[in-house]
Amino acid sequence: QLASQFPSADVALLTAAPLIKAVCNFKQVSKTLEEFDVEERPSSVLEEKYPNLRVIQSAVKALHAQQHTLQTVDGLEIHYEKLCICSGGRPKLLTQDNPYVLGIRDTDSAQEFQKRLSKARRIVVVGNGGIALELVYEVEGCEVIWAVKDKAIGNTFFDAGAAQFLIPSLDTDKPERAATCKRARYTIEGPAATQGLAVGGGGDRQGQRRGLEEPGSALGPDWHEGISLRGAEEVSHRVSVEYQSEVKQIYTHQDFLLSPLASQTADTGSWPVYAQLTNGKTFGCDFIVSATGVVPNTEPFLQGNSFALAEDSGLKVDDHMMTSEPDVYAAGDVCTAGWEPSHLWQQMRLWTQARQMGWYAGRCMAADVLSETIELDFCFELFSHITKFFNYKVVLLGKFNGQGLGLNQELLVRCTKGHEYVKVVLSGGRMLGAVLIGETDLEETFENLILNQMDLTPYGEELLNPNIDIEDYFD
Numbered sequence: 001q002l003a004s005q006f007p008s009a010d011v012a013l014l015t016a017a018p019l020i021k022a023v024c025n026f027k028q029v030s031k032t033l034e035e036f037d038v039e040e041r042p043s044s045v046l047e048e049k050y051p052n053l054r055v056i057q058s059a060v061k062a063l064h065a066q067q068h069t070l071q072t073v074d075g076l077e078i079h080y081e082k083l084c085i086c087s088g089g090r091p092k093l094l095t096q097d098n099p100y101v102l103g104i105r106d107t108d109s110a111q112e113f114q115k116r117l118s119k120a121r122r123i124v125v126v127g128n129g130g131i132a133l134e135l136v137y138e139v140e141g142c143e144v145i146w147a148v149k150d151k152a153i154g155n156t157f158f159d160a161g162a163a164q165f166l167i168p169s170l171d172t173d174k175p176e177r178a179a180t181c182k183r184a185r186y187t188i189e190g191p192a193a194t195q196g197l198a199v200g201g202g203g204d205r206q207g208q209r210r211g212l213e214e215p216g217s218a219l220g221p222d223w224h225e226g227i228s229l230r231g232a233e234e235v236s237h238r239v240s241v242e243y244q245s246e247v248k249q250i251y252t253h254q255d256f257l258l259s260p261l262a263s264q265t266a267d268t269g270s271w272p273v274y275a276q277l278t279n280g281k282t283f284g285c286d287f288i289v290s291a292t293g294v295v296p297n298t299e300p301f302l303q304g305n306s307f308a309l310a311e312d313s314g315l316k317v318d319d320h321m322m323t324s325e326p327d328v329y330a331a332g333d334v335c336t337a338g339w340e341p342s343h344l345w346q347q348m349r350l351w352t353q354a355r356q357m358g359w360y361a362g363r364c365m366a367a368d369v370l371s372e373t374i375e376l377d378f379c380f381e382l383f384s385h386i387t388k389f390f391n392y393k394v395v396l397l398g399k400f401n402g403q404g405l406g407l408n409q410e411l412l413v414r415c416t417k418g419h420e421y422v423k424v425v426l427s428g429g430r431m432l433g434a435v436l437i438g439e440t441d442l443e444e445t446f447e448n449l450i451l452n453q454m455d456l457t458p459y460g461e462e463l464l465n466p467n468i469d470i471e472d473y474f475d
Contacts, residue, residue, distance in 0.1 A: 001362025003050035011052055016059035020046060023355055030444045032384040038351060060300045065325035082327050082365045085301055086358060089294025089333035089349055094126060094247055100273035100287045104131055117142060120286035124275045126247055127291030129156050135291060136239050137390045143238045145283045147245045158435050159401060161413055165421040165437060169390040170239040245279040294349060296334045310336030319376045321361040329365055331357035344398040344450060345383045352385050382451060395443045398433035398450045399425055414464040422464060429457035445471045
């Protein structure tokens with residue numbers, strides 16, 4: 001955005017990872033819904049496209065916001081006119097430096113996971129977000145114990161009804177995949193390669209940061225496609241969900257044998273690591289996957305500066321993506337929207353919002369330089385997200401879980417087992433949100449009904465009558 005708006009200005013991208021993430025196969029599905037893939041490419045691709053853009057590969061050591069300078073770990077000092085911090089989130093690991101606890105965040109850790117899974121008979125997955133959901137569905141040939149802290153799976157994305165609709169997918173064999181999506185893979189020459197790094201940048205290896213503390217950039221939305229997630233056993237799918245439970249303690253094989261738990265646990269096998277859950281059960285396994293979400297990656301920027309932080313520790317930004325420090329902007333997982341949001345939008349740390357915020361932040365920086373006014377972008381009017389879980393298309397619109405509505409909401413639900421799940425959130429007769437699972441073809445119609453806030457009281461439950469072509473009716 002910046003390089004194309006200011007072809008004669010110097011634009012630099014400072015990144016700790018040797019590869020950049022690029023959006024490809026972008027498709028505008030409707031007014032606010034968009035679909036795209038994220039691909040790793042060498043930074044030269046960007047530099048060839050924009051002659052005024054330089055990619056500097058190094059991690060940030062310190063920011064001196066008042067002086068408008070950045071220091072890198074390589075000793076480089078960079079002076080800037082405007083800065084945008086897009087350092088994303090880092091995984092909340094259950095525990096640091098335990099070789100049996102693996103966080104999955106970037107290409108590197110996903111490959112490490114694949115390698116270790118190939119020899120595994122049982123793993124414990126902790127977490128209830130997007131990565132945990134994809135993981136338990138994709139893993140084959142290995143028993144999975146899935147510990148979720150909530151009463152239902154995937155509560156970040158949907159309610160207990162939708163969870164119930166999806167659960168049977170964990171017991172059935174996965175459909176045969178079409179040809180895997182082709183991904184360009186790049187290997188890295190130089191010092192990184194000698195550390196056994198095949199692809200991707202930085203990353204958490206078994207919770208231990210290599211070299212100069214360089215976390216790699218986040219995985220794309222379809223990270224598990226094209227890599228085989230197979231364990232050592234013959235079984236296809238074996239998932240047991242432990243609800244309302246978190247990890248209380250992690251034991252090594254040695255510690256476990258010495259603990260009173262050894263005599264109380266029915267699990268007789270010999271395992272390298274044991275996870276004791278808060279529900280009283282203990283499971284032995286080959287390793288534990290920590291997929292409990294991310295925290296804003298603000299660390300190197302805070303020291304010596306006075307950034308306003310939000311409750312979730314993100315850098316607080318206004319409706320022009322500006323932080324509280326002069327000429328410093330932020331976008332994506334590292335920031336928290338500090339403006340009064342539209343009643344149909346909420347921030348979620350997802351790829352779609354990262355792309356939208358980055359694009360909009362670029363426009364805001366440009367408007368500031370050119371002393372132009374700029375309105376908050378339309379993408380912040382309505383929350384919309386399109387993804388895939390358990391091989392079903394999933395569309396989330398507006399206040400899809402009735403966020404912030406309390407008792408002042410009415411739900412309409414239509415469910416056809418194994419085929420589709422449709423939920424509409426109404427308040428005062430107006431549609432405020434929807435969850436669509438399966439090929440419903442309702443996303444555009446519902447998006448319009450939410451945006452135009454038409455009074456739907458006269459239609460009552462007929463709104464979801466499968467015999468009425470609602471799409472055609474409201475066209």
